Amino acid sequence: MATLKDVAKEAGLTVGTVSRVLNNRGYISDDAREKVNGAMKKLNYHPNEVARSLQGKSTNTIGLIVPHIRHPYFAEMISNIENQAYKKGYRILLCNAQSIEEKEREYIDICTGNRVAGIILCSGTVSVEVFDGIRVPVITMERFLDNGTAAVECDNRQGGTLAAERLISCGCRHLLHVGNISSISMPADQRTEGFRQVCEKMGVAFHEVFTEKSQYHNMKYDALIEKALQEHPETDGLFVNSDVIAAQALQVCRRMGISVPGQMKVIGFDDVNIAALTTPQLTTIHQPVREMAEIAVNLLHDAASGKIVPKRTVLPVYLVERETA
Amino acid sequence: MATLKDVAKEAGLTVGTVSRVLNNRGYISDDAREKVNGAMKKLNYHPNEVARSLQGKSTNTIGLIVPHIRHPYFAEMISNIENQAYKKGYRILLCNAQSIEEKEREYIDICTGNRVAGIILCSGTVSVEVFDGIRVPVITMERFLDNGTAAVECDNRQGGTLAAERLISCGCRHLLHVGNISSISMPADQRTEGFRQVCEKMGVAFHEVFTEKSQYHNMKYDALIEKALQEHPETDGLFVNSDVIAAQALQVCRRMGISVPGQMKVIGFDDVNIAALTTPQLTTIHQPVREMAEIAVNLLHDAASGKIVPKRTVLPVYLVERETA
DNA sequence: TTTGATATGTCAATCGTTTAACATATTTTC
């Protein structure tokens, strides 16, 4: 592996001059520049980023912690974050916590150990204290941490409101809501709040069922939905917290002989690819994932540069009318 | 940020001893071990992995290059690779090439610049020469490189064979195959070969349409499929190269008033989550993604340790019978 | 008592790059 020294020798210059060319510092002649470029090409030289990082104070790496990759919402989120990070010259250290606290905590250590420029934490489950000792910016997505640097969310309450309004205006009178994991408090809980408020105001009954962490992991919601529909056979409107759940609800309805949207209206959340690939296609709440991702990376960048950044950013959602409601 | 020196001072020992504790080298007393652990905890010390990497010859990072993240097949692949990598103590540097040669090439440079232990390249599109100068192991998935270290594939030909046999045994006599990007030669082209061979042997006509690189990127196949079905209205069996395409084909059929599986049988490829969430559910060819991922990481690990590894590993596929064929 | 195992200290080099201080040219400009 060629080093700066090798390049310098090849170019007949000193490391100082070569470094000046590389970093565009001080005075450099066109002649020197050419010699250096030629030598670099000839030796197939690539600066050792590890050494660079050690010399400087931190790396250009973002630690991206997600609970899952297979879940289309997070796949979408990761993709958008990578895009923006790449544009800004950051790399992604991918941390798949799998909703396992232990693994999440370990990955946080790995991030700090690798001197990341900052951490983007998507829907983390780890407790607050873990972040007390962290000196790098921590940007949370769909999760608020008192000791975090900044949080990015969509307007979850508004999403719940839109869903309830839509279902009720479709004529539904017996609603069922598949909410979040009950054990962890999340901004996404606000979906339920918005939903509840509308229902109460309009005098429409609704039941709520909670998911479990393990389901978040294996993405199997069939049994839960089937059980809930059996317990509440009068249900004619369903609002669930993700399109993945909604897609499975459609399968359950089909198995149970419940026609959608005839007997049952369904509204999902996220508006990921899958929403347009089910039959009937899913009506859902659109999360502005791209914008959230861009903002998160920008916040991280600004915070890492020592700027003061807004503690909380909330982006609007909107209803996408398709076929299920 | 606490350093080894700080820990040594806090523990009342020297860096040598502390290093011995950390790396379990030489003689260490329980007393010293305790002192060091206490000091580490007190100072919230995390070894600087950057410095460690610089000192050693390479990092414990795998450069994972994928053409897409949003595509469920790659999301699945990434997830499985991360899992196995984590078990083996590797980190993932996520490189989303977006099927852009320029970006893929740049990411390869970034990987070498960051002194990754090895590269796992999924369905890369970059030309062979790029890898000539690379000294780290390069494991390719679903792509064969003469100058690569090892390649992992599924039995694509077998997949094509199974699909053709199934469609024909379902009574289809006018087949259509949505194949790969025509401009790049890939192992996945073998699906077409296997498919063709069976069709020819059985005397069943079939047409083939090719996808474009941009479609791989934006995952929009509707127009292509619709056009193909209009050009070949006699089609009664469809074999497409991914479940994403198949799911869209179902939507197109619905729009065109073609009943599936009544008038049209459909077989996808990959067997990702989405396959069980469409209506009707997709019959598809299962790729052993988990096994492929594990093998890839193991190959990388072995190759990085200087072992000789098999140049090509092909894993079996099988047909998953659901509702579309 | 001697030997050897155990335990720690000291010191310095190394990994590859950056950067600053300082010296020394050459060329340009007034």
Added chain:
DNA sequence: GAAAATATGTTAAACGATTGACATATCAAA
């Protein structure tokens, strides 16, 4: 012809951990 700008060289410290050579000390067993 002097001053200023341009260009490069020299040297060394720094980033943080690893590692090896070597010294020294304690304690056990032979």
